[in-house]
Amino acid sequence: MFLFALASIALLAGEFTTYAFAKPRTAVRTIVQFPNGTWLENIAVRSNGHLLVTLLGVPEIWTVDPTTSTKGLVARLPGMNGIFGLDELAPDVFAVAAGNFTLASATTLPGSYSVWRLDAKTNVTTKVVDVPTASILNGLTTLDAAKGDVLASDSTLGTVLKINAYTGANKVVIADAAFAPPEDGLQLGVNGIRLTKDKKTLYFNNFGRSIFGRIPLAADGTPSGPTVILAHDIGQVDDFALSACGSFAYDAVNPQNQLLKIALKDGETTVIAGALDSALIPGATAVAIGRTARDKDIAYVVTGGGQAAPVNGTYVEGGKVVAVSGRW
Ligand SMILES: *[C@@H]1O[C@H](CO)[C@@H](O)[C@H](O)[C@H]1NC(C)=O
Ligand SMILES: *[C@@H]1O[C@H](CO)[C@@H](O)[C@H](O)[C@H]1NC(C)=O
Ligand SMILES: *[C@@H]1O[C@H](CO)[C@@H](O)[C@H](O)[C@H]1NC(C)=O
Ligand SMILES: *[C@@H]1O[C@H](CO)[C@@H](O)[C@H](O)[C@H]1NC(C)=O
Secondary structure, eight states: OHHHHHHHHHHHHSTTHHHHHHSOEEEEEEEEEOOTTOEEEEEEEOTTSOEEEEEESSOEEEEEETTTTEEEEEEEOTTOSEEEEEEEEETTEEEEEEEOEETTTTEEOTTOOEEEEEETTTTEEEEEEEOTTOSOOOOEEEEETTTTEEEEEETTTTEEEEEETTTOOEEEEEEOGGGSOOSSSSOOOEEEEEEOTTSOEEEEEETTTTEEEEEEBOTTSSBSSOOEEEEOSOOSEEEEEEOTTSSEEEEEETTTTEEEEEETTTOOEEEEEEOTTOSSSTTEEEEEEOOSTTTTTEEEEEEOTTSSSOBTTTBOOOOEEEEEEEEO
16 A cells, blocks of 8 residues: 555656555565464475474474465474574475574573474484584585585584585585674574576675675685675575575574565665564564475574564564565
8 A cells, every 4th residue: 555655646746656566565464373382483385385494492393385374294303402404305305404492692502503304294303413513503405415415504603514414424615704703783694695597606694794695616625716795784694585586585684573585696685574663574584485486585583582682672472484575
């Protein structure tokens, strides 16, 4: 209604026409909401369109059907209290990072992290390997699906590890100043990491340094050129998704309760949903783009409900899965 009103005024006033129509038009819909106190941490999409969502505070993976707005528990992993990033390795086989993280103090337990595989057809989980050298395993992206190699970000040590999700072989492949936590404040640096389709460029963000950038990679996951910072001062960025066309990143800004669109060409950044004082996507943690014809233009955002930074200093709610659609 608001946009239509703007458009009518624009027709009368002339000079505002371009401005009115250039504003992003978004529609936002909550698909499912979990009980108050639930922190949704990350999200991936299955080829059938169902969403897989991981939780912190409890070691659970849930499935969400966005067409029926229903959810169900898929797996609960033993011996830890939270689940972080996940990505598809083979059709319906996902690599998953898990470990002990205390939400109340935002502190990780170094040495408690492991990598698992989830078969989304059977809900069977298999522990692949403990990664005692990691301080945290946060974002996760598939490097070589055939071999089973994934990359995982260690936000505290400021590194990226290559981990084989079948054999468990693992080592640090990236250690770069742009990935390190900031000098002061919460010791969380590199957070989301996503590889392009050709696997030659790794996009990353850094929560504490409020930056988004890229680094070219060789086939073995090691850098093949210098890091480029594309955007600065964009807020405390949590995990993100790359668009299928390869032109944009959609990034969740956790304490600012926003969804950003970042142009990969030049880093131009716009807010497409949410605001610091808004309960639309409080404590947004991660984003995934729909994979079916029906929802390929939908960004699914998961939230922690504002637990880390209550909206207006007071408002907290249960984590939710929100569909943001529109002409971005
Ligand atoms: C996997 O979990 C979902 C959600 O609880 C359930 O609907 C589905 O039937 C389970 N699949 C199998 C094979 O157990
Ligand atoms: C990690 O958390 C789990 C579940 O809360 C607990 O059983 C386990 O002992 C913790 N691990 C360590 C190393 O503290
Ligand atoms: C936060 O405060 C602003 C300004 O008073 C208000 O408009 C907004 O609705 C509040 N948000 C929530 C989630 O309560
Ligand atoms: C969620 O729980 C917190 C802490 O108990 C409480 O302050 C808040 O009012 C609750 N939020 C809602 C939406 O019920």
